[in-house]
Amino acid sequence: xxxxxxxxxxxxxxxxxxxxxxxxxxxxxxxxxxxxxxxxxxxxxxxxxxxxxxxxxxxxxxxxxxxxxxxxxxxxxxxxxxxxxxxxxxxxxxxxxxxxxxxxxxxxxxxxxxxxxxxxxxxxxxxxxxxxxxxxxxxxxx
Numbered sequence: 001x002x003x004x005x006x007x008x009x010x011x012x013x014x015x016x017x018x019x020x021x022x023x024x025x026x027x028x029x030x031x032x033x034x035x036x037x038x039x040x041x042x043x044x045x046x047x048x049x050x051x052x053x054x055x056x057x058x059x060x061x062x063x064x065x066x067x068x069x070x071x072x073x074x075x076x077x078x079x080x081x082x083x084x085x086x087x088x089x090x091x092x093x094x095x096x097x098x099x100x101x102x103x104x105x106x107x108x109x110x111x112x113x114x115x116x117x118x119x120x121x122x123x124x125x126x127x128x129x130x131x132x133x134x135x136x137x138x139x140x141x142x
Contacts, residue, residue: 006037014043021053026060039070046076055085059093062086072103079109087115 009015017037020028033039039049050070053061066072073081083103086094099105105115113121 006032006035012044015041018043018049018052021049021061024056024058029061029064033064033068039065039068048074050082051076051085054082054094055089057089057091062094062097066101072098072101073107081107084115084118088118
């Protein structure tokens with residue numbers, strides 16, 4: 001008897017890894033990554049695992065995905081990158097980790113917003129400063 005297919009998809013094109021990242025199930029994410037789950041699968045909205053976990057603010061899962069060299073600049077159907085989700089939701093510790101990995105801070109979504117403009121809209125001065133500097137002080141920490 002064979003094991004379950006870890007790349008199986010539901011009607012929204014979500015894999016077990018994408019669902020586990022969205023729900024912040026860190027131990028399940030770790031198990032799926034250890035089994036070689038694909039970190040670049042997009043759901044029907046174009047969200048990758050990193051986009052989902054970035055939006056929901058799970059630093060531990062973001063760190064695990066970044067360790068797998070997950071694409072930090074993958075765009076959703078609306079043009080948002082994982083970093084723009086982090087910026088919009090003001091997850092400072094994840095901002096720092098992603099800046100350290102060299103994420104594209106100038107990526108524009110379909111209406112022309114950048115991560116910096118999303119941070120500015122949400123009024124977090126420290127994140128604005130870090131994003132505006134391009135994360136230069138964090139590049140060697142990631």
